[in-house]
Amino acid sequence: MGHEVKRQMYGQKIECNHPLYHFKRQVWNSNVDRDPAVIFECKNDEDVIRAVHYANKNGLKITVRGGGFHPAGKSVKDGAVLIDLSQMNDVHVDEISKTVTVGAGAKIYEVDTITQEYGLAVPLGMVSNIGVSGLALGGGLGYLRGKYGLTCENVVGVHVVTGEGKLLYVNRFEHAELFWSIRGAGENFGIVTKLEMNLHPVGRHVLGIDVLYDFKDLQKIIKRVEEYRQSAVDEVSFNIAISKGDNGEVHIRLIGMYVGELNLLVEREIIQPLLEFATPIIDNTEILLYTDMQKKFDSLVGNSFAIEGISLFFEELGDEVVQMLISGLEKANGNVVVHLLEIHGKVNRISKYETAFAIRDASYLLVIDADIGSDPVHTKLWVQEMYDMLLPYSYKQVSYLNSSKVSEEVIQNSYSCIISQLVKLKLEYDPDNLFCSEHKLLDRKR
Numbered sequence: 001m002g003h004e005v006k007r008q009m010y011g012q013k014i015e016c017n018h019p020l021y022h023f024k025r026q027v028w029n030s031n032v033d034r035d036p037a038v039i040f041e042c043k044n045d046e047d048v049i050r051a052v053h054y055a056n057k058n059g060l061k062i063t064v065r066g067g068g069f070h071p072a073g074k075s076v077k078d079g080a081v082l083i084d085l086s087q088m089n090d091v092h093v094d095e096i097s098k099t100v101t102v103g104a105g106a107k108i109y110e111v112d113t114i115t116q117e118y119g120l121a122v123p124l125g126m127v128s129n130i131g132v133s134g135l136a137l138g139g140g141l142g143y144l145r146g147k148y149g150l151t152c153e154n155v156v157g158v159h160v161v162t163g164e165g166k167l168l169y170v171n172r173f174e175h176a177e178l179f180w181s182i183r184g185a186g187e188n189f190g191i192v193t194k195l196e197m198n199l200h201p202v203g204r205h206v207l208g209i210d211v212l213y214d215f216k217d218l219q220k221i222i223k224r225v226e227e228y229r230q231s232a233v234d235e236v237s238f239n240i241a242i243s244k245g246d247n248g249e250v251h252i253r254l255i256g257m258y259v260g261e262l263n264l265l266v267e268r269e270i271i272q273p274l275l276e277f278a279t280p281i282i283d284n285t286e287i288l289l290y291t292d293m294q295k296k297f298d299s300l301v302g303n304s305f306a307i308e309g310i311s312l313f314f315e316e317l318g319d320e321v322v323q324m325l326i327s328g329l330e331k332a333n334g335n336v337v338v339h340l341l342e343i344h345g346k347v348n349r350i351s352k353y354e355t356a357f358a359i360r361d362a363s364y365l366l367v368i369d370a371d372i373g374s375d376p377v378h379t380k381l382w383v384q385e386m387y388d389m390l391l392p393y394s395y396k397q398v399s400y401l402n403s404s405k406v407s408e409e410v411i412q413n414s415y416s417c418i419i420s421q422l423v424k425l426k427l428e429y430d431p432d433n434l435f436c437s438e439h440k441l442l443d444r445k446r
């Protein structure tokens, strides 16, 4: 009997003839169709260590699946060992230290649901099904970014299984350099099995700002956004989503959150200007539950989508950039969304040396997601053209690697300012290049 109970605590090895194999290899981007050698569905650290030993013994690379939401489907690779953490999703709040311990397979909604029982929250992303670990290891921009920063700087400790199969506890005192790298470039060094994160008092209700504007007002809106951003209070963060549908119609949606006490002054000075960047078509701004706000975009992105996308940071959005977006959208064939995330406040006050997410002076993140549609070749060319066109105007040519296709050029540009530290740590913690081999960090040994 005891033996039986113990057996259930272990995960399972899923090979290609297993009934769950095809289900388990799927990722959010349904255009990604890859066949891992084997999938280890892990339930605890020991399972993860066993999977690492299996990969080493069989000379296989490793991919890790947190939530499987990376737009380029990076958690699955042909012929590699896929370590699926989805069963490791326990969430525990420590009210005294105001921290939460999160199993690396937890999704955003699983964390939000529990932390909100205490009126607390970790800054997480803006779609509730995303995996917390992929988000945290690569950055993590959400509606709390102005007030409390990115997800990655709210990580205070992690448990990591290295390429040799060793379990390490990593924080600012223990393996401090690895701790720096985990928070921004974390997918390169091992398997994070648990994250400890800071909690903040956001309360149960927030103001959800949600306004639809006419596309003809884009230029005017972008100018007003920049004026607003320059003196924006930390409590407010927002995005502009410019979306073109199948019917060719383009809309601008401003969506954001205000977290803090509301009063007449706040409404007049802080909220009202956001609702008047141009004449609104619809204004759905309302007070709502924090957990509902976190789910606002869920129905638009669904459980899967076939997309191709790129991203770039910007210091400013000059007229040339706005013109490029307008002409690019005109040329786009199918469904396309251009997301503009404004950046100010806490994110920009963190030192660029504190985390491997070192983009601390940028003002915007631009993300372009294009539905692959019926003409994938055209879509891919269009996305590449947009990247090439926008690159010279971008901030240090850096992309948000959490939200971009994975090409040699994009990776090289994005890691250029931290490359020597990453190579050094790669040699120390993953010399056999088991993780994220497509980043080719070891090829850049000096």
Ligand SMILES: Cc1cc2nc3c(=O)[nH]c(=O)nc-3n(C[C@H](O)[C@H](O)[C@H](O)COP(=O)(O)OP(=O)(O)OC[C@H]3O[C@@H](n4cnc5c(N)ncnc54)[C@H](O)[C@@H]3O)c2cc1C
Pocket (backbone or CB within 6 Å): 028, 063, 064, 065, 066, 067, 068, 069, 070, 071, 073, 074, 075, 085, 104, 124, 125, 126, 127, 130, 131, 132, 133, 134, 135, 137, 138, 139, 140, 141, 142, 186, 187, 188, 190, 191, 192, 193, 301, 402, 403, 436
């Ligand atoms: C619809 C949609 C909405 C999004 N919204 C936002 C948003 O609001 N804010 C934002 O910042 N980003 C957003 N993103 C990007 C998102 O943050 C990244 O895609 C992130 O990687 C997703 O995490 P995941 O665990 O689901 O990823 P996965 O696809 O599982 O993993 C992504 C990468 O991280 C590695 N990895 C994952 N878990 C671990 C681990 N425990 N240990 C080691 N390596 C690991 C994987 O191997 C892979 O390389 C969005 C993406 C999509 C598709």
